[in-house]
Amino acid sequence: MPSKRVIVVGAGLSGLAAAFTLQQAGFKVLVLERLNRPGGRVQTVRKQAYVIDTGPDAMTLGYREYLSLIDALDLRDRIVLSSPVMGVMRGDSIHDIDPRRPFTAAFTQALSWRGKLGLVAGAMKLRPRLQGIDSFELVESADREDPTSNAWDYSQSLFGAESTAYLIDPAIRLTTGSGARESSMLGVLGALANWTAPMINLKGGLDVLPRAIAERVPIIYGAEVTRVVDTATGATIEYRDAQNLTHTEEGDYCVIGAMYDVGCRIWEPLANLAPDFGPRLKSVKLISVSLGYNALCRSKAYAIAIPSREYPDLLLGFLQHNKAPDRAPPGCSLITFYTDTLAFDVYAEKTDAEIEAWAAGHAETLFPELKGHREICEVTRWPKAGYLATPGFWQRSRGLLRALPDQTRVQLAGDLFGAGSMESAVRWGKRAADRIIANVAQQDAIILGGDAPDL
Numbered sequence: 001m002p003s004k005r006v007i008v009v010g011a012g013l014s015g016l017a018a019a020f021t022l023q024q025a026g027f028k029v030l031v032l033e034r035l036n037r038p039g040g041r042v043q044t045v046r047k048q049a050y051v052i053d054t055g056p057d058a059m060t061l062g063y064r065e066y067l068s069l070i071d072a073l074d075l076r077d078r079i080v081l082s083s084p085v086m087g088v089m090r091g092d093s094i095h096d097i098d099p100r101r102p103f104t105a106a107f108t109q110a111l112s113w114r115g116k117l118g119l120v121a122g123a124m125k126l127r128p129r130l131q132g133i134d135s136f137e138l139v140e141s142a143d144r145e146d147p148t149s150n151a152w153d154y155s156q157s158l159f160g161a162e163s164t165a166y167l168i169d170p171a172i173r174l175t176t177g178s179g180a181r182e183s184s185m186l187g188v189l190g191a192l193a194n195w196t197a198p199m200i201n202l203k204g205g206l207d208v209l210p211r212a213i214a215e216r217v218p219i220i221y222g223a224e225v226t227r228v229v230d231t232a233t234g235a236t237i238e239y240r241d242a243q244n245l246t247h248t249e250e251g252d253y254c255v256i257g258a259m260y261d262v263g264c265r266i267w268e269p270l271a272n273l274a275p276d277f278g279p280r281l282k283s284v285k286l287i288s289v290s291l292g293y294n295a296l297c298r299s300k301a302y303a304i305a306i307p308s309r310e311y312p313d314l315l316l317g318f319l320q321h322n323k324a325p326d327r328a329p330p331g332c333s334l335i336t337f338y339t340d341t342l343a344f345d346v347y348a349e350k351t352d353a354e355i356e357a358w359a360a361g362h363a364e365t366l367f368p369e370l371k372g373h374r375e376i377c378e379v380t381r382w383p384k385a386g387y388l389a390t391p392g393f394w395q396r397s398r399g400l401l402r403a404l405p406d407q408t409r410v411q412l413a414g415d416l417f418g419a420g421s422m423e424s425a426v427r428w429g430k431r432a433a434d435r436i437i438a439n440v441a442q443q444d445a446i447i448l449g450g451d452a453p454d455l
């Protein structure tokens with residue numbers, strides 16, 4: 001592969017996956033990152049002996065491309081299995097459901113017998129519809145989306161009211177950032193296709209992967225890209241450094257690994273490719289609150305599913321000490337709660353101390369054994385955690401994907417075309433890199449065949 005130069009915008013997982021793939025293929029790469037650290041939305045904070053993932057939290061063995069990057073970076077020994085136990089919140093109680101014990105799970109009080117029968121009947125109807133669904137490339141299943149139906153109505157027609165309220169809506173909240181009424185019906189298929197695979201995680205914190213890539217690829221931090229201009233033969237990228245000085249980089253190609261709205265601002269053609277896509281996008285907005293206690297809570301669950309019917313503001317919970325052994329010191333608990341997207345504006349107005357008191361109220365009602373043991377709190381506000389896949393989102397997303405020109409010097413990475421997740425970010429980053437690699441190979445073939453490159 002000739003030494004072509006690629007400028008990558010953004011050192012999030014998608015930009016880093018693209019840069020690493022291109023570097024491995026022999027390209028010269030340079031990553032420009034606005035912040036002073038790699039990872040983007042992947043962020044791990046270390047506080048006393050707690051390791052707190054303040055952005056993304058959960059992943060499964062279905063994260064195929066993420067895991068192939070882990071292997072390429074020799075990080076396989078970091079992978080740990082998280083507790084498979086699911087905590088289902090109903091009233092002020094948590095019901096632990098352990099899938100390894102189906103007989104005991106069948107007797108859970110989280111659902112009535114009628115609800116359980118509805119669940120089994122719905123699962124049988126749903127099974128054939130899950131064929132071919134890839135949670136991380138839901139755009140490929142856009143023709144199965146009914147843009148007039150939301151996930152709540154779709155789930156009710158399959159599982160009935162009780163299972164929808166106490167299992168499906170919470171599962172949608174776990175994967176999308178808001179409840180089933182805000183989600184496309186495709187969200188039901190997406191949530192059930194991947195998230196039934198075993199949950200895994202990374203020892204040391206989720207920022208281990210972006211940091212490992214960042215050690216291998218050149219990155220300029222504090223570099224905010226303001227403009228990308230592509231021509232038939234390359235791309236010019238302008239950025240401002242931390243001192244507000246303007247610089248220009250020339251590349252044969254450019255990968256944009258930042259979110260869609262940033263892409264539209266810096267690369268002019270993007271907004272016009274699918275004009276009805278951007279104006280109808282809604283952001284996922286979350287606040288994560290992590291509380292460390294020097295006592296153990298009784299639940300063995302990692303993920304806590306929370307129904308919006310009973311707790312509209314409280315999106316979901318994670319008992320982090322059941323996710324990976326190093327997230328809390330021995331004998332301690334680390335509990336994370338998130339606010340729902342619909343509640344963000346109200347909670348964003350509150351102080352960190354008020355948000356801590358709100359979250360601690362929930363934690364200590366559920367687990368009275370923790371009262372008097374709280375020792376740390378970390379609050380992180382995410383006004384743009386991702387995009388909400390509302391009804392019709394996937395068909396609009398497919399429209400955008402089809403409108404993107406094949407032969408262009410600028411490739412989009414980012415997590416836009418799968419439900420926002422670390423796996424979709426890695427996949428679309430690698431895909432952007434593969435398209436550039438294929439483009440160069442195609443040109444070489446033309447040159448070797450004696451024809452002029454045709455872009």
Ligand SMILES: Cc1cc2nc3c(=O)[nH]c(=O)nc-3n(C[C@H](O)[C@H](O)[C@H](O)COP(=O)(O)OP(=O)(O)OC[C@H]3O[C@@H](n4cnc5c(N)ncnc54)[C@H](O)[C@@H]3O)c2cc1C
Pocket residue numbers: 009010011012013014015032033034035038039040041042054055056057058059223224225226257258259262266286288382384385386413414415420421422423425
């Ligand atoms: C609170 C929260 C919870 C989540 N939970 C999960 C979860 O449990 N599981 C899961 O798999 N995923 C989860 N996600 C989603 C996951 O974090 C993202 O899908 C993924 O990290 C996106 O990676 P990315 O590279 O596409 O974008 P980003 O991580 O946003 O990276 C984009 C990068 O571009 C940089 N940038 C932006 N503008 C410019 C510019 N003009 N010039 C230069 N650089 C720029 C940004 O600073 C950033 O570093 C969660 C996200 C959040 C916020």
